[in-house]
Amino acid sequence: MLQKIGALISNNRRFIPLSATVTLFFVAYAVGAVFYEGMRDPQVFLNLFRSYHYMLISAIGMTFVMLTGGIDLSVSGVVALTTVASAALLREGWNPWAVMLVMLVMGMALGAIMGAFITYLKVQPFIATLAGMWVARGLCFFISDDAIAINDRVYRLLGMTKILIPGLADPITKQGDYISILVVVMLVVLAVAIYIAHYTRFGRTVYAIGGNEQSARLMGLPVNRTKMLVYTLSGFCSALAGITYSIYVLSGHGLYAGGFELDVIASVVMGGTMLSGGAGYVFGTLFGVLVNGLIQTLIQFNGQLSSWWTKIVIGVLTLVFIGVQSLLAARKTRQLASKKMMSQAKEVVAPASKPRNRQILLLGGGAIIVIVLAVLAINGAQNVARGSVTNISTPTSAACQLKPFRQDQAASLMKAGAILAYERNGGSNCIDELYSVYPDGRIVGDDGTKKIEKQVTPADVGKLLSDINDKGWFTDEMYDTWHTPCGQCYGYYLTVSYKGQAKTVKAVDGGTDAPANYWQVVSTINGVIPHFP
C-alpha cells in the first residue's frame, strides 16, 4: 500500500507544486473559517474572485511568458495605461465597445513590440519589458494627470450587474450571494488559456522553448514566432485586465496598479510555474492568485495584524514554493544522473549526491529560519503594540489609555438612520469622539461624556456623501489598515452608507500604509463636523 502511494507520488511529481498550492489555499481558508465567523459566508469566497479577477487575467498572460523562460514587467504599466486611455476615450464620447477593441489592439501592439525586441534584437526580457513598463506608465500622465471617472452606461452595467448564484441566493428578492460579469470573463479566459496551453501546437511549443530553447530550435519548432506570440498574448491579457479593472473601479488613473507586476509574478510562482520556464500549469496560476487574495482577506479579518504583513507573507510563501521547486528539480537531475551512473561507474554516485544533500539541508534550514523569524517578529510586533499602549502613553501624558473603537455603538447609530458614523481615537490625550451624520443635516458628536450638535443643510450632506463616493470609497482602492497609533496619532473608524451600499474602513494616521484617498475623505469630513472645545 505504502509502496503504491510512493509510486503514485513519484510518478506524478510534476503535480506536487500545484497540489501544494491547492492544499495550502483550502487549509488556510479552513483555518480562517474556524477562527473568523465572517469567513464562513460564501460571499467572502466569491469576493476573492470578484476582487482579483484582473490579477488572474494578467497572471494568465504572465504564465505563458514565464513558461517560455521570460518575464514581463510591463503588465502594471499596460493595465494603468488601459484604464487611463479608455477613460479618456469614453469621456470624448466614443462607443464603449470600440474603446475596448482599441485597447486590446493597443495592448497587443505593445506586447508585440517588446516581443520583437526580445526575439530579434536579443534584448534581455527583463530590460525590454522594463522599458515597456516605463513608457506605458509615463504615457498615462501625458493623457491625464488626474483620475478620470467613467460614466458610461455599458461600463456601469457590466460592473454593477450581479449574477446570483443558484442555491445561495433568492431569485425573487434578488438578495444573496453573487458574482459579477467580470468573474465570468475571467473564467472564460482561464478556460481558453488552459485549452491553449495543453491542447494546441502553440502550447506545446511554449513548453518546449521553456525546457530548452536551443533544442526547440533544432527540432524545427517556430521559436521566434512563438515568442513573439507569447508577449503579444501577455499584452492582450494585460489590456483585458486593464479593461475589467476600469469597469470594476469605474475610473482611470496613471497611478493605478502600482507594484502590480510583483503581485502577478509572485502569484504565478506560487501557482507552481517555474521562473526558468518549461514547467507549470495555467490552472495553478488560479490558485496562486487566490492564495494572494486570501492572505489579504485573512489579514483584514484578523484586524490586529498590520497591512504590511501581506507583503512579508507573500515573500515567505514565494521563497517556500521556489524551495520546493528547486528541490524537485534537484531530485530529478539526481535521478537522471544516478541512472546514467549506474550503467557506467557506480563509485561516482556518492560524490554527486553529497552536494545535493547539502543543498536540501540548506533550503530546509533557510525555510525554517524564515518561519521562526516570522513567528518571532509577530510576537515582537504584538509586544511592541502592547508596549506602546502602556509605555509610551505614560511619559507623554499621565495614564492615558487608547480606547477601543465603539463599533457596536457605530453600528446601532447606522441602524438608527445615520448615513455616516465617524470615530476618531487617540492623540496625546487619548480622546475618543464618535460622530454621526443624518440625511436631514443633523450632526451629533459624542466624546463619551458629553454631546455636541450641529445643523447643516441636507444638500451639504448629499455633497459630502457624493464626494466620499467619488474618492473611491466603495472600490477596492479603499481598504482596512491598522497598527497601533503613535503617541500623537489618531485611529479612525469610518462607516459610510450611500445609495444602498455600506462600508467600513479603519486606518491610522502618521503611517504610510493607509490608502491615499482615505486622508482626503477624513479631511473632508473634519471640515464639516463640529469640534469639541
Next chain:
Amino acid sequence: MTQSKSSLTWRKITESKLFFPFLALGLILLFDLIFVPGFFALTTKGGHLYGNLIDILRNGSCIMLLGIGMTLVIATGGVDLSVGAVMAIAASVAAIMMNPVIIGVKLPPNLMKFINDPNFTYAPLWEVVLVTLIVATICGLWNGLLVAYGRIQAMVATLILMIAGRGIAQLITNGVRIQIFYEPYAFIGNGWLILPFSLYIVAFVFAIAWILTRKTAIGMFIESVGINFRSSFFSGIDEKKIKLIAYAFCGFCAGVAGLVASSNIKTSDSNNIGLYFELDAILAVVIGGTLMAGGRFSLLASIVGALVIQATTTSMYAIGVPANAVIAIKGLVVVFVILLYSEQVRGFVRRITAQKGT
C-alpha cells in the same frame, strides 16, 4: 599610413567600454546646451557650488552608489532586485535608532524633552551608521546565500526580498513615517563641502570597490565566475564565496544609499524610499556596457551610466515635462541605448562603415 593609424585609434576609442556611456551623456548634455538656456550655469552661495550640473551629481548619488554594487553582482552573472527594498530597510533602521520613542520605547524623562531637538539622538551617529550598514550587508548576504549556496536563479532569489523588504521596513518602524530631526545625520545627504557631501561618500565607496576589484584578484575572479562559473570552479576559484561577496557588497552599497536618501528627505518613508531604484541601478550598469550575462565590467562606466539616467531626468524637469511623465522619456532612452548596444545594430553599422572604407 596616417589614415590607418588614425582609424586604429578611432577603433580603440569606439571599442572602449567608456565610449558609449560618455557618448550618451554627451548627447544629453548637447541637448541641454541647445534647448535649455543657462543649463550649465554654476553659482556659488556661501562657498558652495550650485547649478544644474551639481544637481545631477547630487541627485544621482544614490543611483551611483547602487550602480557600484550592482555592477559587481551583474558581473557574476546575477542581478539584485532587492536594493530598493534594502534602502528602505536601512532608512527604517537608522531612523528607529535615532528616535525610538515613536514606536513605543520608553525613555527616561530627562531625555524625553529633547526628542525634537536637532542635537539629540538616542544612539550616537557612528553607531547608527554602523548598525545600519551591518543590517544592509546581512540583507545582501541573505541574497548571496540563496543565489550561491541555494542555487536559486538570482532574479527569483532577490525578488523575495524585493517583495518582503518593504513590509519588513514598515514592520521595523511599526508603519510610522519617522521624522529625523538630528542635524549631523542630515549632513550625510544635505551637507556641502564646496561640493555636496554625498559625492564624497560616492567617491569613498567607489575607491573601496576599485581597490577591491582592481588591486586584488577579486575583480578577476568575479569576471571569471560571470563568464563561466563551472570552469572557474574547476580552476580552483571558490565561485560561491565570490558570489556571496558580490551580493554582500551590493547590500552594503544599498545601505549607504539608504542612509543618503533618508538623510536627504529627513524621514524614513518605507513606502517610497528607493522605489524603482533597483531598475535605475540595473539600467545604469547596462548603459555602462556590462553584459547582463556577466563577465567583464567597468565600475567607472556604470557611474557614467548612472549620470546618464540622472541627466535625462534633470533635463526633462528643466524643459518642463511633468514629473510623473518623465518615466516615459526614460523608457525611450532605454530603448535607444538597447538599440545602440545590440549586436544586430552594431553589425549593421559596421557593415555600412566597411562599405564606405572600400
